[in-house]
Amino acid sequence: MLNRQGRPTQGSVSAHEPHATFTGNRALQQIEPLIFEIGHPETTGVDIDAPAPFKSRLGSHARKGEIGLPGLSEPEAMRHYVRLSQKNYGIDTGLFPLGSCTMKHNARLNEKTARMPGFSDVHPLQPVSTVPGALEVMLELSHYLMTLTGMPAVALSPKAGAHGEACGMMAIKAAIAAKGEGATRNVVLVPESAHGTNPATAALIGFSVRSVPAREDGTVAVEDVKALLGPDIAAIMLTNPNTCGIFEPQIVEIAAAMHEAGAYFYCDGANFNAIVGKARPGDLGVDAMHINLHKTFSTPHGGGGPGSGPVVLSERLAPFAPVPFIHVEGGSARLVENAADAPAGNQPFGRITAFHGQMGMYVRALTYMLSHGSDGMKQASEDAVLNANYIRAGLSDLMSLPFPDHPSMHEALFDDEWLKGTGVTTLDFAKAMIDEGYHPMTVYFPLVVHGAMLIEPTESESKASLDLFIATLRDLAMAAKGNDKARFTGAPHHAPLRRLDETRAARQPVLKWVPPVPLAEAAE
Amino acid sequence: MRYLPLTDTDREDMLARIGVADVDALFSDVPADKLLTAPVDLPRAKGELEVERIMAKMAARNVAASSVPFFVGAGAYKHHVPATVDHLIQRSEFLTSYTPYQPEIAQGTLQYLFEFQTQVAALTGMDVANASMYDGSTGTGEAVLMAHRVTRRKKAVLSGGLHPHYADVVRTLSEMASDTVVSLPPDVTAGEDILARIDDETSCVVVQNPDVFGNLRDLRPIAAKAHAHGALLIAVFTEVVSLGAIEPPGAQDADIVVGEGQSIGNALNFGGPYVGLFAAKSKYIRQMPGRLCGETVDAAGQRGFVLTLSTREQHIRRDKATSNICTNSGLCCLAFTIHMTLLGQAGLERLAQVNHANAVALADALAGVKGVTVLNDSFFNEFTVKLPRPAAEIVEALAERGILAGVPVSRLLPSAGLDDLLLVASTEVNTNEDRAAFLAALAEVL
Numbered sequence: 029m030l031n032r033q034g035r036p037t038q039g040s041v042s043a044h045e046p047h048a049t050f051t052g053n054r055a056l057q058q059i060e061p062l063i064f065e066i067g068h069p070e071t072t073g074v075d076i077d078a079p080a081p082f083k084s085r086l087g088s089h090a091r092k093g094e095i096g097l098p099g100l101s102e103p104e105a106m107r108h109y110v111r112l113s114q115k116n117y118g119i120d121t122g123l124f125p126l127g128s129c130t131m132k133h134n135a136r137l138n139e140k141t142a143r144m145p146g147f148s149d150v151h152p153l154q155p156v157s158t159v160p161g162a163l164e165v166m167l168e169l170s171h172y173l174m175t176l177t178g179m180p181a182v183a184l185s186p187k188a189g190a191h192g193e194a195c196g197m198m199a200i201k202a203a204i205a206a207k208g209e210g211a212t213r214n215v216v217l218v219p220e221s222a223h224g225t226n227p228a229t230a231a232l233i234g235f236s237v238r239s240v241p242a243r244e245d246g247t248v249a250v251e252d253v254k255a256l257l258g259p260d261i262a263a264i265m266l267t268n269p270n271t272c273g274i275f276e277p278q279i280v281e282i283a284a285a286m287h288e289a290g291a292y293f294y295c296d297g298a299n300f301n302a303i304v305g306k307a308r309p310g311d312l313g314v315d316a317m318h319i320n321l322h323k324t325f326s327t328p329h330g331g332g333g334p335g336s337g338p339v340v341l342s343e344r345l346a347p348f349a350p351v352p353f354i355h356v357e358g359g360s361a362r363l364v365e366n367a368a369d370a371p372a373g374n375q376p377f378g379r380i381t382a383f384h385g386q387m388g389m390y391v392r393a394l395t396y397m398l399s400h401g402s403d404g405m406k407q408a409s410e411d412a413v414l415n416a417n418y419i420r421a422g423l424s425d426l427m428s429l430p431f432p433d434h435p436s437m438h439e440a441l442f443d444d445e446w447l448k449g450t451g452v453t454t455l456d457f458a459k460a461m462i463d464e465g466y467h468p469m470t471v472y473f474p475l476v477v478h479g480a481m482l483i484e485p486t487e488s489e490s491k492a493s494l495d496l497f498i499a500t501l502r503d504l505a506m507a508a509k510g511n512d513k514a515r516f517t518g519a520p521h522h523a524p525l526r527r528l529d530e531t532r533a534a535r536q537p538v539l540k541w542v543p544p545v546p547l548a549e550a551a552e
Numbered sequence: 553m554r555y556l557p558l559t560d561t562d563r564e565d566m567l568a569r570i571g572v573a574d575v576d577a578l579f580s581d582v583p584a585d586k587l588l589t590a591p592v593d594l595p596r597a598k599g600e601l602e603v604e605r606i607m608a609k610m611a612a613r614n615v616a617a618s619s620v621p622f623f624v625g626a627g628a629y630k631h632h633v634p635a636t637v638d639h640l641i642q643r644s645e646f647l648t649s650y651t652p653y654q655p656e657i658a659q660g661t662l663q664y665l666f667e668f669q670t671q672v673a674a675l676t677g678m679d680v681a682n683a684s685m686y687d688g689s690t691g692t693g694e695a696v697l698m699a700h701r702v703t704r705r706k707k708a709v710l711s712g713g714l715h716p717h718y719a720d721v722v723r724t725l726s727e728m729a730s731d732t733v734v735s736l737p738p739d740v741t742a743g744e745d746i747l748a749r750i751d752d753e754t755s756c757v758v759v760q761n762p763d764v765f766g767n768l769r770d771l772r773p774i775a776a777k778a779h780a781h782g783a784l785l786i787a788v789f790t791e792v793v794s795l796g797a798i799e800p801p802g803a804q805d806a807d808i809v810v811g812e813g814q815s816i817g818n819a820l821n822f823g824g825p826y827v828g829l830f831a832a833k834s835k836y837i838r839q840m841p842g843r844l845c846g847e848t849v850d851a852a853g854q855r856g857f858v859l860t861l862s863t864r865e866q867h868i869r870r871d872k873a874t875s876n877i878c879t880n881s882g883l884c885c886l887a888f889t890i891h892m893t894l895l896g897q898a899g900l901e902r903l904a905q906v907n908h909a910n911a912v913a914l915a916d917a918l919a920g921v922k923g924v925t926v927l928n929d930s931f932f933n934e935f936t937v938k939l940p941r942p943a944a945e946i947v948e949a950l951a952e953r954g955i956l957a958g959v960p961v962s963r964l965l966p967s968a969g970l971d972d973l974l975l976v977a978s979t980e981v982n983t984n985e986d987r988a989a990f991l992a993a994l995a996e997v998l
Contacts, residue, residue, distance in 0.1 A: 063667050063893050072899035074634055076980065079909030086908065087930035089768040089798045096674045099896015102636055109664070109890055113645040116660035120644035126653075133555055134648050137600050143638075143819075146611025151624045152823030153959045154615065155951045161613030162822050168610075175592050187686035187824065188879040190866070198728055228866035228876035232697075233728035237871045275581035306579060311586050322879065330641075330883025331661040332651035332843070334686070334825030350724070366966050378724025382627055382689035382717035382812075383823025395607055401597035404553040406588075410575045411558050414566055417578050421570045435578045459656070468654055473867075490557035491566065518851070523656035526851035530655075533848035533860040537837065539680045540670035 057524050060111040064541045067098025073105050115524045116331070117467045123489055123497050125419075127439045127470035127482025128223070128271060130301045130323035132412075137399065138326065138392035147391045152383035156363050162387065163361050166354055169394045173319060173338055176405070178310025181346035183353065184338045185385035189298060192318025192337025193229040193265070195350060195380055199316060199341060200263050200292045201233060202348040202377035209259075213291070217256055217264040219248050221272060221474040226265040226296060235262060242476045246272035246431035246441075250281040257289040267296035268312070269303065269437040271474040272430070273416065273482065283313025292316070292345070300324045301486070302413055302438035305406030315342040321386070325393035336389035351376045352384050411487035412438040415494060419483055422498035426505040430477045438486070444479025452508040454479035456516035460507075463515075463522045464500050553597050615956065617820060621986035623914070625934045625977025626764065626959040627688070627715050627790040628823065629815045631903075632981055637817050637890045641883055651843075651879070655858045656850075661882065662857035665845035668889040675795045675892075676809040677802020678831035683843040683859075684885040685828025685877065688812030689718045692758065692788055693725045694841040694875055695810045695830070699756035699784045700731060701839045701874065702807075707732040708756050709749045712739030713763025715790055716964040722758065738961075738968050740936060741927055742767035747777045754783040756808075761787060761801070762794055764964070765975065766931040771804035784808060792816055792829065793979075794932040796904030808832045816895075817887030827884035838864060841875030903980060907933040910978040914987055918976070921991065923998055927973075934977040936961070940998060943974035949997040955990050 052059045084090065100108060117124070124131035142148060146161055156163075170182045183199070186192035197216070204213045216230040219240040227237045238256060243249050248266060264286055269275045276282070283293045295309055295317035301324045309317050321327045321336040329335075341349060352365045353376075363384075367376045400408060413436070420429070420440035428445035444454045458468035458481070470482040485494060507515050520526065558566075563575070572578060579587055598606075617630045624630070641647065645660060652658030652665075665683045672681035685691035696708045708726065710719050710733060719735055726733045736744050742763060750757055757778050761769045775785040787801030789811035801809045813827040814820075832840055838861065846860035866873040895903060911933040919926045923940040939946055943960035950957040961973040978987075 060663070062663070062670075064670065067893065067896060069897040072896045072902070073636070073894035074899040074903070076899065076902045076906055078902065079906050082909045082912050084908065085912050085915070085928070085930055086798060086932065087768060089770070089930060091795075091797055091799055093677075093800075093803060095796070095800075095897045095900065097671060097892065097895075097897040097900065099899055100893050102634075102894065105890065105894050106636060106640070108893070109640045110643070112660040112663055113640070113643040114660065115658075115663070116645035116649045117654075117657040118645045118648035120648045124648075124650070126650055129650055131648075131650060135555060137603060139642060139647075141604065141607040141611075144608060144611035145616035145618060146608075146614040148819040148821055149616040149618050149630075150614045150822045151617055151622075151630065151820045151956070152628055153626050153963060154617070154624050154956050155948055157948065158615040158951055158956065159613075159822065161610040164610050164613065172594060175594055187690060188877075190876040190878045191686060191690070194876060198724070201728055223878075224866035224868065224870045224873065225876050225878050227871035228869070228873040231871035231873075232876050233725075234730055275579070277581045277583075280583055280586070303579075303582070305592055306588055307582050307586050308588070308592075320879075328647045328883070329650045329879075331646055331649045331658070331886065332683075332882030333879040334827075334881045334884055335879035336825075365963070368966055378727065379717060379720035380690070380724060381687060381721060381824070382715065386824040387822035388819075388825050391607065395603055398595070398598055398603045398606060399600070400553060400555070402591035402594040404556070404597040405594075406591050407553060407556060411556055411563075413578050414558070414563060414570075414575055417570050417572075418566045434581055435572075437578075458654070462654065462657055467650075467657065487556055487558075491559075491562040493557075520656050524659055525656050525854055525856045528655045528850050528856045528858050529848045530858050530860065533846040533858045534863075537844070537861060538847040539666075539837070539844055539860075540673050541666070 056114065058111045060108060062541050063100060063108060064098055067100045069098055071099040071101060073100055073102040122465055123485065123493055124467045125469045125483045125485050126467060127484040128298055130484060130486060132326055132486040133488040134326055134328040135396065138395045141395045142388050142391045147387065163354055163363060165390055165394055167361060169390045172397045173340055176304055177317065177340045178308030179340035180343050181341040181349060182338050183341060183349040185350060185352065185381050186318060186337035186339060187381055187386060188333060188335030189318055189320045189337045190225040190229060191380065192339045193225055194232060196294050196316030196318055196339045197229055197233055198377050199345045199348040200294065203345055204262055206375065212259055213262040215260045216262055217253065219266060221270060221476045222265060222267060223271065223296060223298065230265065245433050246274050247276055248282065250278045250285055253282050254285050257285060261289060261291045263292040263294050265294045265296060267298060269299040273436045273439040273441045274431060274434045275437055279312050298323060299438065302409055304409045305402060306409050315345050321389050321393040326396045327389045327392040334386060334389065336386035347374050348377045351379050408487045415485040415487060415489055416440045418494055419485055419498060423501055426502055439482055439484035441477060442481045443477045447508060450508045451513055452516045454481055456519060457504065457508060459519035459527060460504055460516045462520035620954050620956055621989045622956045623958045623976050623978055623990065624956050626964065626975045627812060628820055629791055629977060629979055630820060630981055631815050631979050633817055633891060634894055636894065637887050640890055641887050646886055652859060655856060659856060662845050664886055664889050666847065666857045668885050669845060671889060671892050672829050672831055675800065676831045677800030678809050679834035680837055681831035682840055683845050684881045685830050685842055686881060687824065687826040687828045688790055688810060689721045691810040691828035691830050692718045693721045695786045695808045696722050696756060696758065698808060698839050698841060699786060702784060702836055703755045703782060705753055705755035707734065707753050708758060709734045709746065709754055710736060711746055711759040712736035712744050713742060713765060713767065714758055714760045714788060715764045718788065738965055738970060740765050742769055746774060750777050750781050750783055752781050754781055756784045756786050758786045758788060761789060762791060762932045766928050766935040768798060768930040768932065771801060771806060775805035786810065791933060793904050793907055796900035797908055797932060813888045817891035818884050825881060825884050827881040827888050839874055842877050842880060906980045910980065910982050911935065914976065914978045917987055917991055921994060933979055934975060937974050937976055939972050939974055942971040946997055950993050953993040955993045957990060
């Protein structure tokens with residue numbers, strides 16, 4: 029077909045494999061060497077004048093050997109990292125349905141406010157009198173978090189979700205010790221469906237872990253919990269909504285049973301995005317819950333962090349919160365940095381990080397909350413739940429639901445029952461999604477479901493985007509059932525790289541670049 | 553609401569497709585009396601302009617480091633970060649990506665993590681480094697737990713030169729796990745006899761260099777004594793720029809090295825987010841906490857990178873994992889590695905030289921002020937001065953005159969009887985005018 033100027037509107041593309049290029053590049057997909065292969069130790073992209081001669085005070089401690097680090101000029105560095113970025117998939121690239129990770133839109137206003145010099149260029153130990161605005165941010169964020177959760181206190185300093193879990197469980201341990209039960213209450217109940225961080229956290233701070241079986245409908249039953257209760261039980265760590273995407277229907281009864289047995293209820297708040305403005309953990313009997321600001325409140329995931337994991341605490345646990353915290357009395361706010369300065373009645377269990385936590389993330393999360401307001405946050409949760417259920421409704425005739433009896437909250441969970449006999453695995457299916465331009469959903473988690481596929485679209489997707497996603501997954505599902513195996517087993521075909529050999533990486537770990545051995549030496 | 557794409561018509565159509573009457577039908581598992589009917593008591597949604605105004609007003613109440621002569625350190629340092637760094641880390645594909653669990657579409661993240669690990673190993677002089685911890689202090693806590701796993705012992709010995717916040721983090725974690733911590737008293741002039749505290753029950757010795765008072769320490773005798781007793785040396789640093797000028801811990805036979813990487817690529821941020829650097833001898837790889845990125849090949853034989861040795865981690869090993877860490881400091885680690893790539897060896901050495909020169913100039917000037925004594929024999933870019941009155945008072949008086957002079961030791965160690973000591977840092981950002989202003993103001997308040 030020709031256009032009006034007589035130029036062909038379609039290239040003469042043939043169906044067979046494209047020819048190999050001289051460079052190995054494929055247009056926008058550029059092969060990029062490591063900085064160690066392109067840089068030089070004498071090159072630098074930062075111009076700094078040499079100091080005037082002076083008398084060193086390093087004594088005998090001056091470095092003797094070479095560091096062995098290459099440098100790049102600024103244009104080389106720019107190109108290197110831009111090319112690397114082009115090999116990554118982000119939320120801004122497309123739908124990112126990674127269950128339990130809440131990959132929602134990251135508003136750039138949040139980045140802008142976090143970079144205001146009054147927030148980003150402030151030292152944690154400069155005089156407190158010079159940072160009233162920083163304390164104001166922390167107090168305001170605390171107020172929002174306490175209001176949304178219905179809890180009376182919050183410890184802001186945890187650096188991410190797992191760190192928040194540790195903080196909450198340490199508060200529980202301290203409260204138990206204060207009651208003189210430290211020697212006997214040392215077992216924590218964790219459902220089989222929990223995130224791995226829950227049992228790892230309990231073990232980290234000296235608890236032993238006992239598993240709570242999962243019911244056939246994907247929930248935890250109060251009778252099963254009660255059967256495990258005794259004077260040795262310190263707490264339960266329960267995710268709600270749980271990792272199967274279901275709101276635990278008996279959560280209030282479970283909390284009451286824990287309290288009656290003299291134990292505590294730790295709630296993993298990873299899935300808080302489903303219920304912000306809809307239900308308050310404080311009303312459900314929660315004693316401690318971390319909130320992933322990098323999930324629910326949209327601070328960017330940044331390829332694996334930084335996160336921020338404030339922990340809201342019940343009246344019973346509030347006195348044990350770690351330093352630092354802000355104490356408000358008579359209208360004035362005071363930063364308490366040492367246990368000795370804590371107001372009467374407080375027994376901080378210690379300190380879990382240097383300084384005051386993730387200020388940069390507080391600013392972003394607060395900016396998100398101010399933007400949404402109470403109405404917007406409620407709407408966001410409703411849309412997140414609506415979107416997940418819409419995907420579920422669009423796929424449930426083709427893909428199998430392990431727990432059809434409960435509505436999904438903000439994520440829809442499928443198993444691999446429907447793939448039986450096709451020769452296609454959950455992993456193959458996920459990799460085929462990559463070829464279609466999607467980031468795969470969370471796979472093989474939660475562990476209680478065989479070949480799990482956990483889809484969390486978040487509230488950030490339009491209906492058109494969801495419709496295309498559903499259509500794509502339907503097409504893939506029919507291909508899998510129609511024995512079109514080639515589309516799956518070799519996938520991805522169109523990503524910058526083909527499927528990677530993870531076994532080899534683990535068997536012969538190469539964790540840093542080492543200079544190649546010159547041929548002459550290698551021959552010796 | 554500008555962030556929510558669904559229209560009311562969409563919502564109605566979608567509810568119909570799902571087959572429910574309203575959205576609350578999807579919340580039917582929430583006990584009816586616990587489901588909120590109205591929005592919680594917080595302000596309603598606001599436009600971008602209004603939000604920006606509110607945040608700017610709060611920001612304006614703080615004194616930014618760049619706006620004054622600034623000499624505050626003690627574990628976080630004001631450095632110049634090239635504009636390139638902040639531009640690159642805001643690229644969507646870096647900023648809005650997740651932990652690289654699908655390596656075929658995360659080679660950008662994985663390659664920079666591999667480069668980061670290589671840089672950290674080279675800087676510290678160690679065999680291997682991980683893909684980052686939350687920060688230096690939590691990394692130190694993890695290093696102690698790792699040493700306990702390696703040695704199957706439970707006693708850590710902490711130098712009195714260790715940053716008090718770091719020591720608090722170790723003590724808190726150890727107390728929870730019923731492990732033993734021997735903390736030496738604050739060691740202002742690096743005179744402690746830590747060798748005498750190492751015995752056959754010691755799992756690890758934790759020594760910071762440069763220490764929190766700025767002193768440079770020789771780690772070799774400590775490593776030798778520790779090893780003679782089957783214990784490990786954990787070397788800590790809070791100022792990574794120092795590694796451009798001083799002997800790296802790896803060259804002094806440290807077993808685990810952990811430090812704060814904020815100085816390279818990252819802003820002060822009132823304390824976070826920062827980036828913890830973590831390196832070790834290769835024989836301890838399988839006891840390391842956190843993520844590791846490794847090289848491999850794809851199905852077509854091309855080089856690529858993946859997260860590896862994950863059988864150490866919580867998502868596989870659960871309560872037997874080497875750590876509970878999951879999310880780490882990805883983007884801060886990217887900022888670090890970009891800045892370090894721009895510097896290279898030549899740039900880092902020059903940067904370290906300028907930091908040291910500025911600190912020497914300041915120390916010499918302060919030593920000339922009547923009633924002020926510089927206590928350090930050696931230092932890099934931070935040192936301790938003794939003042940004639942409590943340092944906190946003087947710092948406050950200087951702040952009123954627009955000088956942020958440093959960290960009073962009493963802020964970190966309130967009951968140590970060291971109220972007249974001040975930690976003073978100087979980096980490449982300080983000018984001759986900054987120093988002159990500091991000295992003039994100090995003369996006024998003393």
